[in-house]
Amino acid sequence: MRTAAALVVVLTACGSSSPALAQPVTVEADVTGGYTSDDAGALATQVRAFGDMPLGLRVLAEAAWAARSETDESTDAFGAAYPYGNRVQIMEAYAERLFHPGPTLVGFRAGRYRTPFGIYTRGDYAYSGFLRAPLIRYDGYFALSNNFLEHGAELIAGIPQLYIETSLGAPADVGDSVRRSGVDSVTRVQGYYGPWIVGVSHIRTQPYMPERFARGRSVFTGVDLRWTAGGVQVSGEWLTGRPFDGTSATGWHADVMVHRPVMGPVTAVWRSEQLDYDASAPYARWARRHTAGARVRLLRNLSAQVNVLHQSGDLTDAYRNALDLALTYSIRLR
Amino acid sequence: MRAIVIALTALSALTAAISAVDGPDVRGSVRANGRPQPNTVVWLEAPHAAPASAAKIVLDQRNLSFYPHVLAVRVGTTVDFPNNDRVFHNVFSFRDGKRFDLGMYPIGTLRRVTFDTPGLSRLFCNIHPNMAAYVMAVDTPYFSVADTQGTFTIPAVPPATYTYHTWRPGGTIAAGTFSVDHDKQLEIDEP
Numbered sequence: 001m002r003t004a005a006a007l008v009v010v011l012t013a014c015g016s017s018s019p020a021l022a023q024p025v026t027v028e029a030d031v032t033g034g035y036t037s038d039d040a041g042a043l044a045t046q047v048r049a050f051g052d053m054p055l056g057l058r059v060l061a062e063a064a065w066a067a068r069s070e071t072d073e074s075t076d077a078f079g080a081a082y083p084y085g086n087r088v089q090i091m092e093a094y095a096e097r098l099f100h101p102g103p104t105l106v107g108f109r110a111g112r113y114r115t116p117f118g119i120y121t122r123g124d125y126a127y128s129g130f131l132r133a134p135l136i137r138y139d140g141y142f143a144l145s146n147n148f149l150e151h152g153a154e155l156i157a158g159i160p161q162l163y164i165e166t167s168l169g170a171p172a173d174v175g176d177s178v179r180r181s182g183v184d185s186v187t188r189v190q191g192y193y194g195p196w197i198v199g200v201s202h203i204r205t206q207p208y209m210p211e212r213f214a215r216g217r218s219v220f221t222g223v224d225l226r227w228t229a230g231g232v233q234v235s236g237e238w239l240t241g242r243p244f245d246g247t248s249a250t251g252w253h254a255d256v257m258v259h260r261p262v263m264g265p266v267t268a269v270w271r272s273e274q275l276d277y278d279a280s281a282p283y284a285r286w287a288r289r290h291t292a293g294a295r296v297r298l299l300r301n302l303s304a305q306v307n308v309l310h311q312s313g314d315l316t317d318a319y320r321n322a323l324d325l326a327l328t329y330s331i332r333l334r
Numbered sequence: 335m336r337a338i339v340i341a342l343t344a345l346s347a348l349t350a351a352i353s354a355v356d357g358p359d360v361r362g363s364v365r366a367n368g369r370p371q372p373n374t375v376v377w378l379e380a381p382h383a384a385p386a387s388a389a390k391i392v393l394d395q396r397n398l399s400f401y402p403h404v405l406a407v408r409v410g411t412t413v414d415f416p417n418n419d420r421v422f423h424n425v426f427s428f429r430d431g432k433r434f435d436l437g438m439y440p441i442g443t444l445r446r447v448t449f450d451t452p453g454l455s456r457l458f459c460n461i462h463p464n465m466a467a468y469v470m471a472v473d474t475p476y477f478s479v480a481d482t483q484g485t486f487t488i489p490a491v492p493p494a495t496y497t498y499h500t501w502r503p504g505g506t507i508a509a510g511t512f513s514v515d516h517d518k519q520l521e522i523d524e525p
Contacts, residue, residue, distance in 0.1 A: 026398070026399060121422075128461075161443075226422075259428075261428045330463045
C-alpha cells in the first residue's frame with residue numbers, strides 16, 4: 001500500500017508537469033521476449049516515467065511485469081534487473097534534488113529506490129548485454145539481489161571526483177528473496193579519475209530468510225570498479241560478508257563489453273564470476289560461471305541479445321551449459 | 335566633454351556599419367504537408383564566410399535524455415557533454431559524421447568533442463537504449479534549428495542569394511535558394 005501511495009504521488013507530480021520546465025516528463029516502455037535452453041521462455045515489460053518537477057525536483061516511477069514459463073524452477077535466466085513473479089510490481093518511485101554549487105555536489109533522494117550498493121542501477125543490468133544477474137546479485141543465492149529495494153532517504157555529498165552516498169531506510173524488496181522488515185543502512189564511496197571509477201560499499205540489513213533459520217544481521221562489504229577506453233568497458237564487483245549469523249558469502253563478477261566502430265550495431269560481452277557460500281554442512285555451496293554473448297541493435301527500437309554460458313558448482317540448479325536468447329523493443333513517448 | 339562626444343559618435347557610426355555589414359535576421363518556418371516540423375536544421379551556404387571564432391556549446395545528459403535532441407553547430411565547434419544524471423552514461427557516435435566514444439563518466443563531470451568536419455553525427459548512449467541525439471555540423475555561420483512551432487531565426491545574414499539546406503530526424507537533406515531581404519521570410523514547405 002505504501003508503494004502504491006508513493007507511485008500515485010510521483011505519477012501525480014508527473015502529470016502536473018508544466019511544459020515550461022527544463023525538460024518535460026518522459027514516458028518509456030520496454031518489452032522483452034526470451035527463450036533459454038534451460039527449457040524456459042520469458043516475457044517482460046517495464047513502463048517508467050521521469051522528468052523535472054517544480055522546485056528543481058526530479059522524479060522517476062517504474063512499474064514492471066514479467067513471467068517465466070518453465071517446466072521446473074531450475075533456471076535463473078532473464079532475472080538480470082527485474083523479478084519474474086507474474087504480477088505487476090512497482091520498482092522505483094522516488095523524487096530527488098541535486099545541487100552543484102561550485103565544485104561540490106550535494107543531493108538527496110527519497111522514496112523507493114534500488115539499494116545503492118556497488119553496481120546497482122537498472123541501466124547497469126537491464127541493457128548490459130547479459131540476460132542473467134551476476135551470481136552475487138541473484139535472488140536466493142545468499143548474497144545480495146538486484147531486486148533489493150529501499151523505502152527511505154539517501155544523501156550524496158562530495159565532489160564529482162569523490163563523493164559519498166548514504167541511505168537509511170527499510171527493505172522493500174520484490175522477487176523471491178524479500179528481506180525481513182527493519183531498519184537498514186547502506187554507504188557507498190565513489191572515486192573517479194580518468195577512465196577509472198572505483199566504489200566501496202557497505203550494507204547492514206536484515207536477512208531475507210525466516211528468523212527461526214537466519215539469526216542476526218546481514219552485513220556485506222564490496223568493491224566495484226569500472227574502466228572504459230576506446231570502446232572497451234570493463235566493470236566488476238567483489239563482495240564479502242555474512243548473509244546471517246554463522247554463514248559467509250564471498251563472490252565477484254568481471255564483465256567486459258566491447259563496442260568498437262568497426263562492429264557497427266554489435267556489442268560483444270564476456271562475464272566471468274564466482275560465488276562461495278560457506279555454511280555448516282551440508283549447506284555450503286559454490287558456483288563458477290562464464291558467459292559470452294552479444295547485444296545487437298537491429299533497429300532503432302529493437303535489439304537482440306544472445307548469451308552462451310558454462311557453469312560448474314552446486315549453488316544453482318541450472319544446466320551446466322545454456323543458450324539464452326532475447327529480443328527487446330523499447331519505445332519512448334514524450 | 336568633446337572627447338566623449340567624439341567617442342560616442344564614432345561608436346554609433348561603428349555600430350551602424352557593423353549592422354549594415356551583418357544584414358537582417360532571416361526568419362521563417364518549416365512545414366511538411368502543412369504541419370510544423372520542429373527540430374529541423376536550416377542552414378545557408380556561405381563558402382566565403384569568415385572563419386568561426388572558438389565557440390563552446392553544451393549538449394546536456396539529463397533525465398536519461400540528451401538535451402537538446404537536435405543540435406546544429408558550425409564546423410570547429412567544441413561541444414561539452416556534461417552528465418547531470420545520477421547514473422552513468424556512455425555517449426558514442428559510430429555511424430557517420432564525427433566518430434567518438436566518450437566512455438563512462440559520473441554525475442557532475444563532462445567530456446568534450448570538437449566537431450571538425452561537416453556532416454551529421456548520430457549520438458547514442460551505450461547504457462540507455464532510448465537516448466538519442468543528432469549533431470549537424472555545418473560549414474557556415476548561418477544556421478538555426480526550428481523550434482516546437484517549426485519556426486526559426488538565422489541572425490545577421492548579409493543580403494545576397496543563398497542556397498539553403500534543411501534536414502530533420504528521419505528525413506533527408508533538402509535544398510533550395512533564397513534571397514535575403516529585410517522583410518522577406520524563408521517559408522519552407524516540404525512534401
